Amino acid sequence: MQNQVIEDVVESIAQAVGRGLSLEDPDGVLLAYSSHQTSADRVRVNFLLSKKVPPDVNEWQLRHGIAQAVRAVAVPANEELGMLGRICVPLLVRGFRVGYLWVQQRSGEDPAAGILASLAAVRPSIDRLAELLLETDSASSERRTQREAAFLAACRGAAPAVEELRGWRDFGAHGPWRVAVVHEVSDGGGQARPDATSDAEDPHEAALLHRTVALQATVGVVPVLFSAGASAFSVLLCAPGIGRSALQEVLDRYGAQIAKRAGRAAGRLVVGLSEPAPDVRDLATAFVQAQHAVQAAVVDPGLGEVTAYAGIGVYQFLGALGWQAPRHGSVHFGELSEAERVDELLPVLELLYDKNGSVQDVAAQLHLHRSSVYNRLARVRSIIGVDPLAGSVRLELHLALKANRWRRRPRFEQT
Template sequence: MSDELQRVVDSLARRVGRAVAVDDTSFRLLAYSAQVGAIDDMRARVILTREAPPEGLAWLRRFRLGQASGPVRLPPDAELGLLPRVAIPVRHQGLQFGYLWLIDADQSLSDQDLAVATVAAGDAGEVLFRERVIDELRDARVGELVRDLLSPDAEAQQLAADGLIEGGFFASRGGVVAVVVQPLPTAGHEVHEGDRLALSAALHSTVSTLPPRECLSLVRPRHAVLILPQSTLERFPRVPHDLRSAVEDRLGAGDRWRAVVAGVGGATQRFADAGISCQQALVAIRVADVVPTFRPVAAYDALGIYGLLASQPLEQLDALKVLPAIDALLSPDPALLVTAELFLDRAGDSRVVAEQLGLHRASVYNRIRRIEQLTGFDLSDGEQRLVLHLGIKVARLLGRT
């Protein structure tokens, strides 16, 4: 928290001769003074952990402090090891920011002391109000820069990269990587405002676990984006998994989603090229959408031929002349397509194909002859094998299988 809030707390502690602390509305510690006078176990625990323990929270909620209009005297509690204390709401411009606390072990705080403390609580509220405004302006500025960084305009990308570094918003240390998480809706459903709030909350919780200035985030209409230095992702390799899980948890159970998938782009050498990594992460999600074996976290660098194919325009892929041959395999028996793909994936090793499909090798040979008859491809010819192999992968990307 800011030096200004700390000065408010220290000044009040000197004037009233006892320990002072300020919490936010969730009773997380924001600032505290030197421990003048008596303190109790609860105060010591809060200073060590930065938040009240569960039993302390339950005790505090009994007093409905959020409805208080002025100082509230709280009694001691021997079972919890609590000394008497005073809570004063910290507000400004009608907004509640937290509470100012004074331990009053001998219950000697006078009305004059409380009046001084109430003024200090108002000062703390003004400090926190200004900081909230500054944070909101900062977040808006960073959001604009990140949107420009991910735009297709090369000049805007470079200006945004320079602005993020010069503004102290991002510590660029070589290559950067984009992580994108996207829920995949079932038919008839779309991502709505509540889902975007879930994406935002999940993104915020993940960002809070990372070092400052080592990540940038953005919520788009259908997905969430996280940009990290490559070195940070290497230190925290679970980030894509954790972000995906956080999104899934916040979206909740139901039949609206087929899956929640994370895509990880390749590392770019220049910070200004972060948009390339973001597009690669989206390609990885597109592949994982139709090829479930890449879920729940799909890395662009691990897509193989799918990465190259998925980067092409859909209309170009859909116009490939090989696709009718794939359709010809599906119509009599879908097992023929499975056999053809496995045969081609395993470089024509019929023994491996037979083992994986649980067939006799003679049955595999019979299927291969049937595949050649239906498609018109000679699978002993390397070039024809390649065309058919690519055709199967394209058909999977287009959802034709």
Template sequence: MSLDDAVQDLADRLGVALVVVDHDLRIAAFSVHDTDARLARLARLLAGSTAPLTKPLVEQHRVRQARHGVRVPQDDGELVVLPLRHEQQLLGYVYYVEDRDTPRADDLAVLESAAPEMGALLSLRISDRRHGTENSRQLLAELLGESPEKRAEAAGKLVRDNLIDDVEHYSVLVLRAPDSAPRSITRLAVEATLEFTTRSTTVKIVGAVLGAEGIVLFPRPVNRDRLERALAGPGLEVVVAGVGSVRPSLAQAVDSYHEARLAQRASRLDPQRYGKRVFWDELGLDRLFLQLPLDRLTPSQFPDGVRRLLDAPHGVELAATLEGYLDSGGEIQSAARRLRIHRSTLYYRLDRIREVIGCDITDGSIRLELHAGLRIARLAGLWPHE
């Protein structure tokens, strides 16, 4: 018997919506129901951050140490929780909310009698999950690696092992915490994305941590709103997410991966413009600039006008003014609004810029040179300082 079958049989005997979670409160199995009341109850039990069983509750009521079922009063019914163990090791919990008008007196005994078998089955589920995680990590590494032959083999195995859906559109999400943050934050971001997607859709996705990056492979375009909700947990606000474009085959997902890496790089280099969730399709000309050896550029390699502006007194103010002016297509009123300054102030600064760079900023080729140069300087970290 599988864990899913055991949970379903027990839920049918008790007449409740039943959920099994591992020791980190990640969902391992849950019962299936066809009545509106039970479906509503199950939806609440599976509702992530609003689910009734939380880590603070486990600690407060000493559920971890309990050897029998624990009853916890709640606003809309009593939460019944039972630890699941195998070979004396705590593996997780089975729980339900008591909302029946006439519960049976022996319900807790029935639940406890099923606990040994469910603990053993949960142990197998966790073992399978760990094996699947390692298998997914290896296949993802090969799918996104340099060898076309290994990419093709990994793509076929991911589909044959039923780890990912066989479709005609794949996209890659790259997650990364700041270098100053613990590496575990990236792993938590991957797990949060996997759990949210599994809980909210029937889509099969694959995720793993490769080096410093968290990688999640989707058989569809990545939805921005769902991504935001998946990464809304505590501690994950520092994680940068880069999303590649959709590719028509699994073997070509490596191209979406490279785009996703560049997208998350854009966030790290210019967080003010891009924020923490960046899609390849949003990058515009930065798609090209981000592929330059930005870390090896020096001010001397920039055009003279750009270099003079970067070195000038009040360079940060003048550079930002010129950038805003050029971003607005040279239209004064629009540029003044963008920069939040009066038009007379803008005219004054533009005169100063002309003096500093010694160029005609109405010339199209000069504008292109200045605009591209300033953008690359910002991405390269060569923007002037106060």
């Protein structure tokens, strides 16, 4: 249905300008063309038959700046190629390039200036066409797929991919950049939603969903330079000055896109942001930091939905220790865990540590009377035989509580 709408829009533009049109994606693959065939040159005929721009024609077009153009560009005729002059209209949606619309000149005497002037009247249709392309297949195009794969490989430290990224104009010659990881979790915390799509059964479908949603959620968000999707998360390359408000906007749009494309309400969405990476070789370190920030936000909702690596505290150390941690590394924590029956003691104790020992704040957040908090602290003291607010005991138990949360973090694929 969407393809038919695209073809109809192309046909209506062709009729308005009175010339043959062709529509291609950023990879030079034919998407649609008009039935208007007046003075079709050899290049147009071959393009309609092969569905792909040949290398020599592509080189001629690129030589005239179409890849960087944001306005219509006149590409002159090339007799050797059998090519009449044509106008290239880059199709952009809020700065994102989704394809090219080509308007062929009728002959060598058909001035490009006349075509350029006529485009103003069909600008709404051109903008509509760009929106339709963004809605359909920009995330699944060959070029986009390859670039996302290269970006993810660079984030995992693959040297060839790192070198490939150095040549990408999108990023500029030098950093710094920051990496952000977006993850959807179930309402209960820890792991990915069991109903998140048939994602758990088909990682390829899950990755396509994350790729498409990340692309749609970041279009027009200027500090987000690139996005890529994996089966359990998406990764964003960001300008170093990206702020909390921009990332919150991405999360809001991400949730709306999941509802639109997966036909369900989004679960809790969190984003973790790395420290600045001054060089593409540092993207792997930044990627790990962003993952750890997301994992901390998943297991510790108090950190918020937008979490920077520098703000996750002790989870930085837990992340650096690797994947394995003993279940009860603390004797006192083990004693409390065995005595805990209905989550009365440990939540109060952890919140008291998090709130700098303020009983009033703990009571307010847990909707308890202050005397109830004191009573529970007394029970903790009687179980472990020492004061839980004493310096070394407090450090031990606070770390054990955070390590217990860390064990419930989502595990992301490492390949």
